Amino acid sequence: MQEQYPIRKLFPGLEEGLYEEMMKHGDIREIPAGTVMLRKGQSIRSTMLILQGIVKLYQEDEEGNEFFMYDIEPGEACAVSMVCTYRQENSQVVAKALTDVTVLTIPLQYMDEWLGKYKSWHYFVIRTWRARYEELLNTINEIAFKNMDERLEFYIKGQVKKMGRQIKLTHQEIATDLNSSREVISRLMKKMEKNGWVIIHRNSFEWIKP
Amino acid sequence: MQEQYPIRKLFPGLEEGLYEEMMKHGDIREIPAGTVMLRKGQSIRSTMLILQGIVKLYQEDEEGNEFFMYDIEPGEACAVSMVCTYRQENSQVVAKALTDVTVLTIPLQYMDEWLGKYKSWHYFVIRTWRARYEELLNTINEIAFKNMDERLEFYIKGQVKKMGRQIKLTHQEIATDLNSSREVISRLMKKMEKNGWVIIHRNSFEWIKP
DNA sequence: GTCTATAGGTGATACCAGTCACACAGAAAA
DNA sequence: TTTTCTGTGTGACTGGTATCACCTATAGAC
Numbered sequence: 008m009q010e011q012y013p014i015r016k017l018f019p020g021l022e023e024g025l026y027e028e029m030m031k032h033g034d035i036r037e038i039p040a041g042t043v044m045l046r047k048g049q050s051i052r053s054t055m056l057i058l059q060g061i062v063k064l065y066q067e068d069e070e071g072n073e074f075f076m077y078d079i080e081p082g083e084a085c086a087v088s089m090v091c092t093y094r095q096e097n098s099q100v101v102a103k104a105l106t107d108v109t110v111l112t113i114p115l116q117y118m119d120e121w122l123g124k125y126k127s128w129h130y131f132v133i134r135t136w137r138a139r140y141e142e143l144l145n146t147i148n149e150i151a152f153k154n155m156d157e158r159l160e161f162y163i164k165g166q167v168k169k170m171g172r173q174i175k176l177t178h179q180e181i182a183t184d185l186n187s188s189r190e191v192i193s194r195l196m197k198k199m200e201k202n203g204w205v206i207i208h209r210n211s212f213e214w215i216k217p
Numbered sequence: 218m219q220e221q222y223p224i225r226k227l228f229p230g231l232e233e234g235l236y237e238e239m240m241k242h243g244d245i246r247e248i249p250a251g252t253v254m255l256r257k258g259q260s261i262r263s264t265m266l267i268l269q270g271i272v273k274l275y276q277e278d279e280e281g282n283e284f285f286m287y288d289i290e291p292g293e294a295c296a297v298s299m300v301c302t303y304r305q306e307n308s309q310v311v312a313k314a315l316t317d318v319t320v321l322t323i324p325l326q327y328m329d330e331w332l333g334k335y336k337s338w339h340y341f342v343i344r345t346w347r348a349r350y351e352e353l354l355n356t357i358n359e360i361a362f363k364n365m366d367e368r369l370e371f372y373i374k375g376q377v378k379k380m381g382r383q384i385k386l387t388h389q390e391i392a393t394d395l396n397s398s399r400e401v402i403s404r405l406m407k408k409m410e411k412n413g414w415v416i417i418h419r420n421s422f423e424w425i426k427p
Numbered sequence: 428g429t430c431t432a433t434a435g436g437t438g439a440t441a442c443c444a445g446t447c448a449c450a451c452a453g454a455a456a457a
Numbered sequence: 458t459t460t461t462c463t464g465t466g467t468g469a470c471t472g473g474t475a476t477c478a479c480c481t482a483t484a485g486a487c
C-alpha cells in the first residue's frame with residue numbers, strides 16, 4: 008500500500024506494527040458512488056475500513072421498502088463485515104456507497120491473526136461493534152417512541168452533522184430512508200419552513216435551526 | 218467459585234485456563250426476580266455472564282414508556298455491560314431480572330487482561346456484541362416494516378421459544394413491551410383466538426399455531 | 428423562449444392504532 | 458356469600474400517517 012492515505016490519523020491509537028501490517032496486507036479499493044457494496048445475505052470474506060467517502064447502511068424488507076440505519080465515514084469500519092464466526096446471514100442489511108468511496112480491505116486471515124498480536128486491534132473491533140449497536144439503539148428509540156415530525160428532525164440533524172447545513176436530498180429520498188411517503192415529508196418540511204427552521208429549494212434545502 | 222455451575226457447558230468452546238480463571242476471579246451473585254440490574258446511564262465496572270434465569274433488556278424513554286429489546290439467557294452475556302472504553306452513557310437501556318437470576322460477575326480488570334491471554338475470550342466478547350446487534354436489527358425490521366398484528370405474533374413466538382407454549386403474561390404486560398395499549402392487544406389476541414391460533418385464559422394463554 | 432421531466436404542494440379519503448368510557452368475568456379476600 | 462380487585466371485552470371517537478388524485482414550480486434540454 009502506498010502511503011497516500013493518512014491511516015494513522017484516520018484510525019488513531021493503534022499499534023505501530025499494526026499500521027505497518029495494515030499497509031502491507033491491506034488492499035485499497037475504489038468504489039464508485041451508488042455501488043451496492045454488501046447485499047443482504049451475502050457472506051463476507053473480508054473487513055472493510057473506510058478511508059474516503061460515505062457508506063450508507065440500510066435495511067430492506069421483502070417488498071423492497073428501505074429503512075436507513077446509519078452512515079459509515081472515514082476512520083470507521085463496517086461492523087457487519089467483521090465476521091468472526093460463520094453464520095448463514097438472514098439480516099437484510101444493505102451497504103451502498105453514497106459517494107465515491109475508498110476502502111482498505113483486510114483479508115479475513117489477518118483480521119484473525121491480528122486479534123492475537125495487537126490488543127489495539129481487538130479494541131478497535133469491539134469499539135466498532137459497540138458504536139454500531141448504539142446507533143441501532145438510537146434508531147429504535149426514534150421509531151418506537153417518536154412521531155414522524157420528530158423523526159424527520161432527528162434524521163435531518165444527522166445529515167447536517169455529516170454534510171453541513173446545505174443538504175442535497177429530495178423529499179422522496181428522505182421518505183425512502185424513513186420508510187414514509189413523499190407527501191408526508193413534503194407537508195412536514197413545509198411546516199418546518201413556516202417555523203423558520205429550514206429554507207427549501209428544489210433538490211435541496213438549508214437547515215437553519217441550531 | 219464453587220464448581221456448582223456447569224460453566225463449561227453454558228459457555229462452551231473456551232480455553233481451559235480461561236474456565237479456571239473465571240471460576241477463580243468471577244463472583245457469583247444471586248439476584249431476585251424483579252430487580253433492576255442496570256439502570257439507564259449507569260456506568261458499568263464489571264461484566265455479567267448469566268448462569269441461571271432470564272434477564273430482560275428494554276429501552277425506556279423520558280415519559281417512562283418501555284420498549285422490549287430482547288432477553289438474555291443462561292450461557293449468554295450482557296453486551297451492554299461489556300464496556301471497554303469509558304463513555305458517558307446516554308443509552309436508555311434497562312436490564313431487569315425477569316426470574317431469579319444467578320450471574321457470574323467478572324471485574325473489568327480481568328475482562329481486559331483475558332483479552333490478551335485468551336483468544337476464545339476475545340471471540341466470546343465479539344460474538345456477544347454481534348448477537349445483540351442482530352437482535353436489534355430484527356427489532357428494527359419489526360417496528361419499521363410491520364403492523365401491530367405481525368409484531369404481536371413475532372413477540373409471542375419469541376416468548377414461546379423461551380418459555381414454552383403456555384405463556385403467563387397479561388395483555389397489559391405485552392402492551393408495555395410493545396409500547397402499545399392493552400385494548401389494542403386484547404383486540405388482536407381475540408382475533409387470533411378466533412383464527413384458532415391461541416387459547417386465552419385469565420393471566421395466561423396458550424399458543425397453538427406452529 | 429418553449430418544452431419536458433422531475434420535484435414539490437395540497438385537498439380528500441382511508442385506515443391503523445391509541446384513548447376514553449364502561450361493562451363484564453373470574454379469582455381472592457372479607 | 459358478597460365484596461373487591463384485577464384482568465379482559467368492546468363500542469365510540471380521535472389523531473397520525475399513508476394513499477390517491479391532481480396541480481404547480483423549476484431546471485435543463487431543445
